[in-house]
Amino acid sequence: MIILEEDRTIILHTPKCAGKVLREAFFDIASKHPFWNWNYLRSTGEWTDRAHMPLSVMRQTPEWENIRTYTLIAVVREPGTRFASSLSEHMRQHRKKDAMAVLKELDETRICHDPRYIHFIPQNRFTHIGNKRYADFIVRMENLPDDLRAVGTLCQFSRKFFDAVDQIALAPQKQEEDQDPKVSKKISDILTRFYLRDYALFGYDRTALSDQTPLGFDGLLTDPLCRQEWRGYRAMEPAYERFTRNIEQDFLLRQMMAENKALKAERDKAA
Template identity: 35%
Template structure:
């Protein structure tokens, strides 16, 4: 996350959505402006868990003093198709896991077994908000507080260059910053990586994205493919997670459509209908 107080802008860094390139452009151009940037990892004494300061879901950010800037300033975020994002998140998880896997995925995509191992653990990691899987959390965790959108300007990776150009015009950004964003849109500083097309088209990855990121597709108008789980272990896990029954019989708490508690109490999981961005800046 970056806050530029002179331009009255907040740039939210959604994982695996060109955030590093955007961060570099805004920070380099803002060297002479009043800017703040958050990166690295830290233990949050309020949440009682480790957090990734660069990628903070808004449910986490809400309790910090930074929240006031999301209310007062224009907020920008870059988004990406959930299938492409999840494929990139799998690679990023392996890149950060060990030196050996980092070297492997620098020149070739994750193997089928590595992908399945990642997907089998992702539901529990999301349930626990484990930052080691933060790159695979849904987009709307970083753009919405519950059903409330907190972003004013969205940039799509699929039309990166044109959206960055339009952003500069809409917000009347400085010419120097527009020039840097133009360079980013043209691919400046982009690292050569292995093609992830086969990974993003994997039926188990698409089925997992359809389930865990289901609100992202209609919210951000991304096309969703029909996909079913083919890996037996993964299919068994998901079926158990989606079961409706006694709370203590369920492996996870956040995927079941309805939890049945002791003494007959029930708590259903509502489906969120999300708008992609706020229509006007919220009042301070």
């Protein structure tokens, strides 16, 4: 995670969601912290990767009460491309050559409780605990600089925050390589099995999923706050432009006042 003391903000480290890019961008202003390497957590009886701690695990640590006083930002990514990156990372780290063998190893226990498979953990574990959302803001890796600027504008973060965001440079997406049809089918089944809630929560297109998607899942274990979020950030872009020109008046407030004035005018005209 990235701790920004001046802005009382923490950017949570969701595996394979621009963690390295964010660390490099915020290196000069981020605080040092103990969340690194593996650690045995007595309260849960398991080893944890402190660099990638889901909220349910973080809640068991002594630091949790202090963490809850910060603004929490979580980064998410399209689950299919994230899974491909996770698979590549796991095979590289553990020197594995057979992708199908790795895919067959994946199950609910490994991806959620075995730190060797931490890169496969569902992203909602870094935004929610159960059905309760703890991340104050959820930003998309695909629009990372713009989304972070919008959050910074809403929260009136320091100039240093925006300077760091300006340093973010995401690498271009790699072209998908041709896969064995059996591997592609297995990946599609895994995305449906483990990441359906990520798709539903974070508004990503589900065409990559298999045909086994449960009917009516959109209404199951979803968070209505997330749906508003994906429609709301782009409205903040003019606010950021005003911020950079040192105009203090809030864009959204002025927009709401203008809309309210227009509605009153229509009502008076109808009367």
